[in-house]
Amino acid sequence: MYRTTTALVALTLGIAFAGVAAADPVEDTLVIEAEDGMVEIVTTAPAPDHLKDVMDTIYSGWHYREDETRDLERDDFDNPGMVYVDRGLDLWNSPIGAGGESCAGCHEGPESLAGLRAVTPRVDAKTGALMTIENYIDACVTERMGQESWGWTSSQMKDMLALISMQSRGMAVNVAIDGAAAPFWEKGKEIYYTRFGQLEMSCANCHEDNQGRFIRADHLSQGQINGFPVYRLKDAGILSAQQRFVGCVRDTRAETFKPNSEEFKALELYVASRGNGLSVEGVSVRH
């Protein structure tokens, strides 16, 4: 919409509006050196069918970061996010339940959860509820281990999220958007295109209409979440997808939704579906 208007303004006024050439995502490929071998990550893929009318190609946010930041993700030894994965593994094996239960006691190794990150958020067949990985973790912690909830952004929650996400590294994101997921997906889509806040900006305004351009010094990516949780250099910590949403909505001078709100859960499903076909990155690195 805005592009046509601008093009029109530029045309009718006969001015060259090129300015600084829009910077495309960097051409590069990601192969991660892990303890047990090399993991190929699909960071560029054809857009899923439901996005075909707005874009041809989807890109991981990795393509929009500087060389040094991209390099940190090529080797687990350099990836600062791996510390949190290790902490998650310690937590996994600890007898933290009211009766001394551990995650490992029920699930054995964390690799038993391989694949989960690629298909969540998803609708739980039994309850009909939309479930993020955090929701599954919370159900175990509170209902099966008799512990107080860890909340949605505590360090315990994010360490465990990092560990579980890593088990799906390299697998293609493939969240369901039809059937029982459809109403949640529709709701998420509506939120994605709503212009929130005093700045009246939607996710799409930045990450669809203007991806590849610079908003001040920030190179706008497609806002994909296949890389989440991310290790964010600016925060020197792990960030979940919904924490990133909080930051982006706040930057529109809006009252944000909270992590684990119905709105952000639906939005997480919708944004995840825009990345169907990209690899889960496990724990990625962003600036």
Place this chain on the structure above:
Amino acid sequence: MMRQICLVAVLSMSLATPALTETAPKEVQFHEGKVEASLSGQPGDPANGIKVMTTAALGNCVACHTIAALPEVQFPGDIAPPLDGVADRWSEAELRGIVANAKMTFDGSFMPAFYKTEGFIRPGGGYSGKAPDGDLPPILTGQQIEDVVAYLLTLKE
């Protein structure tokens, strides 16, 4: 980092409380996008206009626009048309209208409305992420908009 930004935002909010002599945002008359009268009843100060346009917590115009006359601005964005020569393309009243509420000139524009206080979806108090305490002030005061317009009027080619 975040704390700093919030602090700046809070400061700018208190600055954005409009003086009583200014035309209230709700009262501004747009005619085909144009606003004829000064919002503050005073002339603008172009030097302060530059400050408003290049300060992140104020207008932050350079988040989206480049301005060749201000080469010292680091990393301007490239989302919107360069502002070079805008005074040749638009009159003072048109520029005042664009800065106050660009959506009156460009339907559905991505450019924020800097002198508007209602009609938003979940507006927040500045960059706090929370609902505002009390009435929502405009992003810029009427005088700040006059200052910006005064500077834009110097951008001739």
